[in-house]
Amino acid sequence: MSADETALKACDQRTNLSVAASYQAENGFVTTVGPTESEKAAYAFLPRTPTDSTDAHLVEFAEAMRTVAKALRQVAEGKAAAQAEAAEWKRKYELEKAVNTHKHHSVIKGCSNCVKDKLEHLASKLTLETASADQTGCCGNHGICSRQILQDQCPEPNRKLDDMIVGKKAPFRLSWGCNEDKNGQHKHDFVSFEKGDITTAERSNKQILLKWESPPQTVLFVTKPNSNAVHALCSEMVRWLKEHHNMNIFVEPRVSNELLTEDSYFNFIQTWDNDQEMKTLHTKVDLIVTLGGDGTVLWAASLFRGPVPPVVAFSLGSLGFMTPFSSEKYRECLDNVLKRPFTITLRSRLQCHVIRDAAKDEIETEEPIIVLNEVTIDRGMSSYLTYLECYCDSSFVTCVQGDGLIISTTSGSTAYSLAAGGSMVHPQVPGILFTPICPHSLSFRPLILPEYVTLRVQVPLNSRGQAWASFDGKGRIQLGPGDALICSVSPWPVPTACLMDSTTDFLRSIHEGLHWNLRKSQALDGPV
Numbered sequence: 093m094s095a096d097e098t099a100l101k102a103c104d105q106r107t108n109l110s111v112a113a114s115y116q117a118e119n120g121f122v123t124t125v126g127p128t129e130s131e132k133a134a135y136a137f138l139p140r141t142p143t144d145s146t147d148a149h150l151v152e153f154a155e156a157m158r159t160v161a162k163a164l165r166q167v168a169e170g171k172a173a174a175q176a177e178a179a180e181w182k183r184k185y186e187l188e189k190a191v192n193t194h195k196h197h198s199v200i201k202g203c204s205n206c207v208k209d210k211l212e213h214l215a216s217k218l219t220l221e222t223a224s225a226d227q228t229g230c231c232g233n234h235g236i237c238s239r240q241i242l243q244d245q246c247p248e249p250n251r252k253l254d255d256m257i258v259g260k261k262a263p264f265r266l267s268w269g270c271n272e273d274k275n276g277q278h279k280h281d282f283v284s285f286e287k288g289d290i291t292t293a294e295r296s297n298k299q300i301l302l303k304w305e306s307p308p309q310t311v312l313f314v315t316k317p318n319s320n321a322v323h324a325l326c327s328e329m330v331r332w333l334k335e336h337h338n339m340n341i342f343v344e345p346r347v348s349n350e351l352l353t354e355d356s357y358f359n360f361i362q363t364w365d366n367d368q369e370m371k372t373l374h375t376k377v378d379l380i381v382t383l384g385g386d387g388t389v390l391w392a393a394s395l396f397r398g399p400v401p402p403v404v405a406f407s408l409g410s411l412g413f414m415t416p417f418s419s420e421k422y423r424e425c426l427d428n429v430l431k432r433p434f435t436i437t438l439r440s441r442l443q444c445h446v447i448r449d450a451a452k453d454e455i456e457t458e459e460p461i462i463v464l465n466e467v468t469i470d471r472g473m474s475s476y477l478t479y480l481e482c483y484c485d486s487s488f489v490t491c492v493q494g495d496g497l498i499i500s501t502t503s504g505s506t507a508y509s510l511a512a513g514g515s516m517v518h519p520q521v522p523g524i525l526f527t528p529i530c531p532h533s534l535s536f537r538p539l540i541l542p543e544y545v546t547l548r549v550q551v552p553l554n555s556r557g558q559a560w561a562s563f564d565g566k567g568r569i570q571l572g573p574g575d576a577l578i579c580s581v582s583p584w585p586v587p588t589a590c591l592m593d594s595t596t597d598f599l600r601s602i603h604e605g606l607h608w609n610l611r612k613s614q615a616l617d618g619p620v
């Protein structure tokens with residue numbers, strides 16, 4: 093065999109080595125890449141200097157072989173590294189599976205006294221099995237299952253004082269409601285990388301149920317101002333909650349004045365005097381009741397920059413995308429919400445920071461501005477186009493030239509973003525909407541980005557005009573050249589009680605609120 097043939101054969105075998113390594117990884121083994129006999133022959137051939145040969149072609153060929161051998165080794169090494177990583181993932185996955193199996197068995201053992209508790213108004217769709225207060229979790233073997241995802245355990249500053257005033261805040265448990273499952277196993281969402289195949293597990297019904305672990309005691313009323321109907325309903329509901337449920341009642345300072353002026357009977361109501369006291373509201377309030385329209389829900393949410401207690405929103409406005417409850421049936425509704433498990437929609441919010449050019453490395457506001465609908469950056473009074481540079485994490489997105497940009501939550505997708513041509517998105521879809529306002533470009537379509545990104549909107553130094561940011565339609569802030577707005581999803585969503593479940597409520601609101609796709613059906617007669 094000639095030297096050339098030997099070298100070529102070595103190359104062939106080197107390629108086969110990768111295949112062998114790959115096969116072994118698929119069978120759960122990881123090998124390091126070592127030289128074979130033919131490889132050794134190739135390597136023995138390669139160091140021979142061109143002066144050994146008089147053939148110029150052979151010199152050229154030897155160089156080429158060197159390059160090929162180098163490339164093959166790099167490929168094989170890359171593959172070996174990938175296989176090692178895959179094996180490490182597999183090991184971690186198996187370890188986690190083993191730990192979960194162990195936990196699962198302990199939980200089943202510990203919850204033999206599970207109480208089967210069906211939601212009356214959702215009996216046909218959702219079922220929930222609850223654990224007693226001292227149990228940490230519960231899963232069913234009766235074709236029912238639930239999983240604890242969050243427990244309200246906020247630190248309670250000034251706890252002694254607060255307990256004296258309103259008692260202890262009612263703990264509750266949240267669980268995924270699951271469709272009945274024949275083998276009683278909850279299907280978790282996970283991505284499997286086993287054997288190189290990527291699969292997602294079957295999805296369960298993801299309605300979230302809230303079940304009180306002890307009776308709620310404190311309700312905060314947030315009401316639309318300057319409305320006689322709202323005022324009358326508020327005073328009636330406060331009386332009813334006190335007399336039928338013996339609840340502690342918080343109201344806004346304005347409402348407290350109104351009620352006390354009306355009747356000294358309302359002496360028991362509580363309020364707050366300053367921002368500092370308002371900041372501790374979430375540690376005392378079990379439930380928020382809003383009376384008004386969507387604007388009142390936005391207002392209520394804005395009172396809580398951190399954790400938000402569940403909101404029960406009664407509709408006394410014109411549209412009501414976030415206000416599913418009818419005020420006429422408030423007794424029945426409040427009885428249900430106070431005594432039984434109910435479904436909630438977890439509405440994500442956005443946290444926004446303004447960064448001034450003058451203080452590039454400092455965040456202007458110590459606390460972020462939190463929005464439930466959207467943050468809008470527009471041209472305000474300026475008659476020039478806005479010129480905004482937008483970045484998503486470290487990637488450049490685009491330059492907005494037009495009237496402005498809306499960065500919206502999915503709850504806000506049916507508000508301003510919709511009017512600007514954005515899509516309507518179910519409030520539980522994890523995403524951020526990026527919707528231009530009157531873009532001066534035919535190809536600028538709205539985007540929906542994943543919830544985990546951070547967006548930065550920058551007014552460039554050479555921008556002709558200023559820009560203004562507004563938050564849920566309020567609190568306008570001027571952004572000059574060089575200023576930026578940073579925006580990401582807040583860790584504190586707003587849990588709103590559903591009338592039915594979040595999907596039924598969402599579809600009802602777009603049908604009733606917007607008359608979505610309302611069209612007369614075609615008659616039967618006509619072309620066949």
Ligand SMILES: NC(=O)c1ccc[n+]([C@@H]2O[C@H](COP(=O)([O-])OP(=O)(O)OC[C@H]3O[C@@H](n4cnc5c(N)ncnc54)[C@H](O)[C@@H]3O)[C@@H](O)[C@H]2O)c1
Pocket residue numbers: 385386387388390409410411412413414465466503504505506507508509511563564565
């Ligand atoms: N062109 C527009 O559509 C436009 C312009 C400015 C502001 N807005 C919206 O108004 C909101 C502020 O609401 P407000 O009540 O304080 O002001 P508002 O009293 O001016 O009411 C605005 C309207 O938007 C509706 N709305 C609010 N949030 C909604 C939501 N999530 N889904 C569907 N409709 C919703 C309200 O029901 C109301 O009818 C802003 O967050 C913004 O989304 C819309």
Ligand SMILES: Nc1ncnc2c1ncn2[C@@H]1O[C@H](COP(=O)(O)OP(=O)(O)OP(=O)(O)O)[C@@H](O)[C@H]1O
Pocket residue numbers: 314315316317344384385386387388389390391408409410411412
């Ligand atoms: N508790 C409150 N304190 C101060 N302002 C409030 C309060 N509740 C609501 N508002 C403001 O009052 C305005 C109107 O409220 P809301 O949207 O609830 O009523 P509406 O306009 O009658 O209803 P809809 O939005 O359904 O038409 C909004 O701008 C909102 O920000």
